[in-house]
Amino acid sequence: MSTRRNWTRSRLRRPPTRTTYHRPCNPRSMASTLLYIRHMVCVKCILVVREQLVELGLVPLRVELGEVELRDDATTIDWARLRECLEAQGFEILDQLSPQQRLVAQIKEFIAHLLVSNPAALRSGHFSRQLSQQLGRRFAYLSDVFSATEGLCLEQYVIRQRVAAARRLLREGTLPVGRVARELGYSNLGHLSRQFQRETGTSPSEYRREQHLAITGSHVDGEQ
Known part of the structure; x- marks a missing residue:
């Protein structure tokens, strides 16, 4: 009887098994690039700009009227190609604004x-x-x-x-x-x-x- 009680107590004292969860990386915690774009005036403009960004291999985190946030670092963006594609659709990137x-x-x-x-x-x-x-x-x-x-x-x-x-x-x-x-x-x-x-x-x-x-x-x- 005493042996059984001791065995039971030892089981109760055993620390519970822990399950480890890996949290997905939050892209907003990474470096991102903010763009200000002229001539975005409607929902269709938002869709067109998003489509152009994706076609260029960029990752838009947020596309709103006049403002875009990319997951991509500014140093990795082909700015000349990006400007060319957006201007072909009637948009314009705003530079060096306060x-x-x-x-x-x-x-x-x-x-x-x-x-x-x-x-x-x-x-x-x-x-x-x-x-x-x-x-x-x-x-x-x-x-x-x-x-x-x-x-x-x-x-x-x-x-x-x-x-x-x-x-x-x-x-x-x-x-x-x-x-x-x-x-x-x-x-x-x-x-x-x-x-x-x-x-x-x-x-x-x-x-x-x-x-x-x-x-x-x-x-x-x-x-x-």
Whole structure:
């Protein structure tokens, strides 16, 4: 009996068997390369850039509007080939930018993205909230950096981009002016007209009429 008890105690005192797990290497803990790329304005742009990177044998950890993080070390990248491939798709790598300039580039890319995908989000209340969430910074800080870098307040830049888009639609298309306002996310035609008048000195309807006369007049001159 005593022998059995001692044997049992010895088994109980034996340290438990340990299983060793090997943690996978976290690629973000390794050296990576951050790129800032101009003219990325939509989800399709993200897909195209990612595809180009993979074709070049690079490993993208993150591809967002205007910003790419690669697992590859900068010294191993064929920069000339990378630039050539991206420029062939209409993109451009931004070089030697200060942190403030990079932030401004990201702001501009996000505005261009909203103009294409969700113009209504450019209304002042929606835009400030979305921009802050997108870049992870307070809107007041983003606005101050933009103004100091560009010499133009962020609100005015957004207005100019929306008016430029309206001019393009009025010049190239046949949509009614009211429809143009809705396409660009304006709450009403009057809002577009006021901003358009301030930026161009003319109303949207007058601008369209002037553009039409300029085109028809050039056609008549050409026929003569």
